[in-house]
Amino acid sequence: MFLNQNKMNQRSYFTHLDALESEAIHIMREVAAECANPVLLFSGGKDSVVLLRLAEKAFRPSHFPFPLMHIDTGHNFPEVIEFRDYRAKQLGERLIVRSMEDSIQRGRVILRSKNQSRNPFQAVTLLDAISEFGFDACIGGARRDEEKARAKERIFSFRDEFGQWDPKNQRPELWSLYNARTHPGENIRVFPISNWTELDIWQYIGREQLEIPSIYYAHERDVIVRNSSLLPVSYLVQPEAGESVQNMMVRFRTVGDMSCTCPVASQARDVEEIIVETALTRITERGATRMDDRTSEASMELRKREGYF
Amino acid sequence: MSVVENIEPDHAELLRFISAGSVDDGKSTLIGRLLHDSKSIFEDQLNAVTKTSNKRGMEKIDLSLFTDGLQAEREQGITIDVAYRYFNTPKRKFIIADTPGHEQYTRNMVTGASTANLAIVLIDARKGVLTQSRRHAYLASLVGIPHLVVAINKMDLVGYSQEIFKQICAEFSVFLQGLGFRSIEYIPMSALLGDMVVERGDNLDWYSGKPLLDYLESINIEHDINTLDFRFPVQWVCRPQTEEMRDFRGYTGRIESGTIHVGDTVTVLPSGLTSRIKEILLYNDSFETAFAPQSITLTIEDHLDISRGDMLINGGELPRITREFDAMLCWLSEQAFDPDRKYIIKHTTRIVKGLITRIDYRVDINTMHQESVNILTMNDIARIGMKVQQPLVIDAYAQNRGTGCFILIDEVSNNTVAAGMICIQES
Ligand SMILES: Nc1nc2c(ncn2[C@@H]2O[C@H](COP(=O)(O)OP(=O)(O)OP(=O)(O)O)[C@@H](O)[C@H]2O)c(=O)[nH]1
Ligand SMILES: [Mg+2]
Numbered sequence: 001m002f003l004n005q006n007k008m009n010q011r012s013y014f015t016h017l018d019a020l021e022s023e024a025i026h027i028m029r030e031v032a033a034e035c036a037n038p039v040l041l042f043s044g045g046k047d048s049v050v051l052l053r054l055a056e057k058a059f060r061p062s063h064f065p066f067p068l069m070h071i072d073t074g075h076n077f078p079e080v081i082e083f084r085d086y087r088a089k090q091l092g093e094r095l096i097v098r099s100m101e102d103s104i105q106r107g108r109v110i111l112r113s114k115n116q117s118r119n120p121f122q123a124v125t126l127l128d129a130i131s132e133f134g135f136d137a138c139i140g141g142a143r144r145d146e147e148k149a150r151a152k153e154r155i156f157s158f159r160d161e162f163g164q165w166d167p168k169n170q171r172p173e174l175w176s177l178y179n180a181r182t183h184p185g186e187n188i189r190v191f192p193i194s195n196w197t198e199l200d201i202w203q204y205i206g207r208e209q210l211e212i213p214s215i216y217y218a219h220e221r222d223v224i225v226r227n228s229s230l231l232p233v234s235y236l237v238q239p240e241a242g243e244s245v246q247n248m249m250v251r252f253r254t255v256g257d258m259s260c261t262c263p264v265a266s267q268a269r270d271v272e273e274i275i276v277e278t279a280l281t282r283i284t285e286r287g288a289t290r291m292d293d294r295t296s297e298a299s300m301e302l303r304k305r306e307g308y309f
Numbered sequence: 310m311s312v313v314e315n316i317e318p319d320h321a322e323l324l325r326f327i328s329a330g331s332v333d334d335g336k337s338t339l340i341g342r343l344l345h346d347s348k349s350i351f352e353d354q355l356n357a358v359t360k361t362s363n364k365r366g367m368e369k370i371d372l373s374l375f376t377d378g379l380q381a382e383r384e385q386g387i388t389i390d391v392a393y394r395y396f397n398t399p400k401r402k403f404i405i406a407d408t409p410g411h412e413q414y415t416r417n418m419v420t421g422a423s424t425a426n427l428a429i430v431l432i433d434a435r436k437g438v439l440t441q442s443r444r445h446a447y448l449a450s451l452v453g454i455p456h457l458v459v460a461i462n463k464m465d466l467v468g469y470s471q472e473i474f475k476q477i478c479a480e481f482s483v484f485l486q487g488l489g490f491r492s493i494e495y496i497p498m499s500a501l502l503g504d505m506v507v508e509r510g511d512n513l514d515w516y517s518g519k520p521l522l523d524y525l526e527s528i529n530i531e532h533d534i535n536t537l538d539f540r541f542p543v544q545w546v547c548r549p550q551t552e553e554m555r556d557f558r559g560y561t562g563r564i565e566s567g568t569i570h571v572g573d574t575v576t577v578l579p580s581g582l583t584s585r586i587k588e589i590l591l592y593n594d595s596f597e598t599a600f601a602p603q604s605i606t607l608t609i610e611d612h613l614d615i616s617r618g619d620m621l622i623n624g625g626e627l628p629r630i631t632r633e634f635d636a637m638l639c640w641l642s643e644q645a646f647d648p649d650r651k652y653i654i655k656h657t658t659r660i661v662k663g664l665i666t667r668i669d670y671r672v673d674i675n676t677m678h679q680e681s682v683n684i685l686t687m688n689d690i691a692r693i694g695m696k697v698q699q700p701l702v703i704d705a706y707a708q709n710r711g712t713g714c715f716i717l718i719d720e721v722s723n724n725t726v727a728a729g730m731i732c733i734q735e736s
Contacts, residue, residue, distance in 0.1 A: 014603070016323045016402050025604035026563045029544040033617050033658065057592040058604070061557060062549040144393045148378025151392045154420075167379050168389055172416045172641045174423040174452075174728045176563075177655050177716045181723040195404060197395050287353030301380055 017204055021054065024192035026176060027155060028058040031137050031190050032065040034180040038137035038190075041309065042068040042095070044076075044084035045255045046212055047141030047193060050201055052091065053208050054192060066139070067094040071126050073118040074101045075236060075257040083213040098129040117260040123307035127163040130187055137180065137188045140309045145197045146286055149301035155194050161185035163307030189309070198253070198285050199278050206271040216274070218251045218266045229262040254289045262289050324530055325404045327421045329449065330431035331441035332410040335462045337388055339431065339500035340407045341372025346507035347522060349396035350375065372500070376407040389414055391421040400526040410441060415448070415688045416641035419728060422449055423714075426530050427456040429521075434467045434474070434497075438481050444674045444688075446481075450488035451637060451690065451730065453710055456528060457490045460521065465499040469512045484677075492528065496521055535709050536601065539567030539575075540628070541621040542657035542712070547606055559590065559606040560615055562658070565711030567625065568600040569607075575621045577613060578702045579630045584609040601711075618659035620702040620712075628704045628712060633666075635732045637706075638685070638693045642719070642726035646685035652726070656701050656715040663717065667694035685727075695729070706730035 031038050040055060042048045055064050068088055072081070088095035100118055103109040108128060109121045130138065144151045154170050156178040171179055180188055193201070205212060222233040222245050230250060231237050236259040239245055250263035251274070264283075268274040300308075328336035344350050354375065361383070362371045376392040377383055388409040396403050406421030422428065428449040432442050449457060459481060467473045474497045485493060496505055497516055504510030507522045519527070547559035569575070569586060576583045589596040590606040599605045607621070615621075622628065640646060646665065654663035669692040670679035685691055706713030717727040 014600075019323055019602070022563060022602055022604040026544070029561055029604070030658075033545045034660075058561065059545075059547065060592050061551075061554055061559075062547045065545075145395050148376075148392075151376070151378050151394065152390050168381055170390060170417075172420050172716075172725045172728065174420055174716055174725075175710070175714050176424075177714065179655070179716065179718055179723070179725045181653075181718060183723065195393065195395070282352045284351045284353055287351060301378075 017200060017207065020193070020196050020200055021057070021204070023176070023195065024054045025058045027178070027190060027192040028055055028139065030178050030180065031139060032059070034178075035137035035188070037133070037135050038066040038139060039069045039096070039133065039135045040064070040066050040139040041141070042070055042084065042088070043141075043255075044070070044080040044087070044213060045141070046201055046205065046216060047143065049087070049210050049212055050193060050196075050204055051139065051141045052087065053204075053210055056091070064091075064093050067096055069096040069098065069129060069138075071122050071129065072097050072099040072101075073122060073257050074099060075118050075259055077213070077215055077252075077255055077258055079215050080213045080255045083211075087211070096129070096133070098125055098132075100125045103128065117257050119257045119260065119303075122309070123163065123303065126309070127307045130163070131185075135187060136182050137190055139190045139192065141193055142191050142309055143196050143198075143201075144194050146284075147300045149304055153191065153194070153304075155191055156180055157189045157191065158182070159187050159189060159307065163187070165189075165304045165307075167301065167305070199275065202271060202275045202278050206275060213255060215252050215255060215263075217270065218249050218268050220247055221250050221263065222246070223248055223250060223263065230265065231262055232258065234258050252289065253285045256289075264289065322530065323402050323404065324427060324525060324528075325406070325425045326427040326429060326525065327406040327408050327418075327425045327449075327454075328429050328431065329408050329418055329422070329445035330410055330429075330460075331433070331436075331439040331445075332387065334410060334431040334433045334436075334442075335500040336410060336429075336431050337373035337376045337392075337407050339429070339460065339462065339498075339506065340394060340405055341375040342500045342503055342506045343405075343522060344375055344394060344396055345372060346503055347396060347398060387411060390417045398522070398526055403525065412441060412444075412688060415444070416639075418445060419448060419452065419639055419641065422452050422454060423728070425449075425454050427458065427525070427528070428454045429458045429460050431460045431462045431500075432477055432481070434461050434463045434470075434477065437477050438484070440675055442481070443484055446485060447488065447672075447674055447677075447690075448639070450490060451639070453706065453730075455491040456530070457485070457493045458521065458524065459485075459493065459495045460500075461495065461497045462500050464497045464504065464513065465502050469497070469504075471515045474516075494518065494524060496524065535566040537567055538625040538628075538704070538709065539569050539573075539621070539623040540565040540704070540709065540712050541569070541575075541607070542659070543615060543617055543619045543621065544658050546616060557608070558612070558615075559608055560621070561604075561606045563604040564599060564601040565657070566601045566709050567623070568598060569623060570598045571596075573623050575609065575623050577615055578620045578622060578628065579700050580614070580619070582613050584611040584613055586610075618657075620657065622702075626704075626708070628702045629733065630700050630702050632698075632700050633694065633696050634701075634703055635669075635692065635694055636715070636729040637732060638665075638691050638717075638727050638729045640685040640687060640689045640691070640727050642724060643687050644719070644722075644726065645687075646727075651720045653718040653720050654695070654697055654701075654715050654729075655718060656703070657712060659699075659701060661701070662698040662720075664696045665693050666696045669693065692732070693729075703731050703733070705733040707732075
């Protein structure tokens with residue numbers, strides 16, 4: 001009814017990636033305009049690499065209207081930490097790092113064993129950092145296709161003064177009129193790439209020619225096969241009795257805590273090959289790679305309620 | 310990137326749809342069936358759902374578990390909040406919002422509906438048209454969803470009777486008349502067994518239409534974005550405070566409707582000042598033209614005082630600049646409307662104080678009659694008058710979704726309490 005032929009042609013250049021990109025840029029700018037003290041959570045992983053490109057598109061030639069922050073578990077892959085620092089420097093943006101090691105030292109986090117997964121405790125360090133800096137909004141790279149509790153979360157997700165998410169009482173979120181209002185002590189988690197899938201992320205990385213940590217590409221690595229997962233051998237993960245170490249071509253689909261993030265067998269050496277594998281895989285990103293989400297049916301929901309990303 | 314395009318055409322059209330209807334009509338089961346039969350379920354998801362179903366003593370997998378992801382939902386076997394799922398076929402990319410049927414959670418249904426191109430309203434063939442079926446169809450039309458599919462579900466429980474299908478269609482079509490959908494399609498199905506969802510099945514041979522997925526893949530979704538009237542609400546002003554960029558002023562935002570070219574004259578509202586577009590930028594790219602719904606940065610020829618909340622337009626149909634307007638309002642909060650409380654209105658990128666000055670009527674969903682009331686409670690839909698502290702630049706929602714919608718926020722609790730759609734009578 002509204003269209004004429006000429007405009008139709010222009011419109012066909014607007015792909016689904018363009019639509020997702022435009023939505024994400026709009027969301028970031030709303031945060032910048034409406035929140036007094038936002039921060040962007042940057043881990044060095046692929047989703048947050050995409051967030052940074054979206055922030056460049058939203059705010060350049062200005063500096064970002066927020067700093068970057070990483071919650072360092074102390075269990076990160078060294079390649080990822082190196083990349084994190086390199087990318088922040090390249091962008092010329094301020095990077096805040098708060099580490100779980102400090103939370104452990106100060107007795108805020110008490111581990112049952114030294115090498116256990118630290119993912120569940122990230123929330124403590126994150127919430128401490130939020131109150132230290134008085135952040136009222138944290139931009140994160142979570143996607144709804146990752147996990148069934150995330151599939152339920154709003155783009156502007158309200159957290160009470162205890163950092164908690166109440167899935168049964170979320171604010172209505174209509175059109176793209178986001179409600180970013182908080183009282184002191186409360187905060188909003190904002191997920192600009194909520195509607196992106198793993199495949200969208202890889203297609204965008206390809207289209208924008210984004211650099212990512214090397215361990216996302218296929219490489220040789222020592223792994224242990226345990227419960228049909230490949231565990232990367234490191235100072236945190238050593239073979240148990242009866243297990244053997246194999247050297248395999250693998251790549252990571254996510255880069256989290258080294259003690260519980262598993263690579264997948266792969267020959268994909270560039271983005272295009274990763275896109276092919278991603279389109280064909282029959283296992284979800286978390287199912288293939290995150291041991292910590294398998295422990296209980298609702299582990300992500302529980303962690304999110306406690307203040308996790 | 311030839312391989313990439315083979316796998317998922319980059320130009321694939323995006324269709325956003327919701328499932329709606331009354332409690333237990335099978336919305337979540339339908340979405341599960343659609344994902345399952347279109348091979349969009351991953352092995353580990355299937356294993357997890359199979360395990361949970363077995364634990365509960367079910368022989369077959371419970372398809373609703375693919376979307377009912379919250380603990381409370383699984384315990385109670387109901388949907389509480391919208392779940393978003395993504396899948397694609399070689400023809401299209403889909404974003405699904407599975408919405409709850411319980412009246413108590415209507416606001417979550419509206420959340421899902423506000424961004425959809427198409428709604429599937431389910432009806433249980435045994436029960437026929439219920440209040441909630443009507444409510445959801447009406448809400449879908451109110452938020453301007455152009456396309457409606459009426460899925461008459463659980464046909465397996467009525468012997469796949471064509472007679473029953475016809476009766477329900479006849480009854481519902483009377484109600485749907487005048488709701489303004491651009492297209493309406495009735496499809497009989499069994500979400501549980503799969504008939505007429507992805508496959509035709511053997512039980513509904515008397516039905517000559519397409520199965521649901523075929524229909525979703527092929528329906529013509531002319532964009533409901535208005536491509537004529539340029540509307541650009543300024544989101545954030547980009548002023549790099551650096552030596553070489555001292556004079557740079559970029560107006561960032563998303564084009565809500567229409568098209569703009571370098572050199573076009575633009576008027577800034579509400580001030581009325583004019584200038585011309587100098588550049589259309591996005592990061593390292595610059596464009597000659599941009600169109601809705603692109604997010605871009607604009608620079609103009611003159612130094613004008615422009616800030617967040619202002620709107621750039623360019624000829625065509627003019628918006629209104631006003632402090633008073635009428636709207637259809639959905640009250641979403643458990644806390645009833647209180648004339649003594651202050652509300653904040655968010656419209657485009659503008660946030661101002663607002664008052665509801667009149668309640669003209671409330672709509673009775675069953676009869677579509679207008680009732681006079683002086684209070685609004687959760688899930689009420691009413692025609693109201695609004696007055697705001699500073700002028701807003703508005704269009705009628707029917708002409709322009711982006712500049713015709715608003716939300717009300719309670720100033721004390723900060724909750725989003727209502728959603729509004731602006732009405733403008735032709736003068
Ligand atoms: N026999 C039969 N049962 C069905 C069919 N579709 C759904 N059901 C059953 O109806 C019940 C409710 O299904 P759900 O999919 O959870 O219903 P819903 O509409 O999502 O419910 P809410 O989201 O809570 O409003 C479940 O027991 C389903 O197995 C069908 O086509 N045939
Ligand atoms: Mg449901």
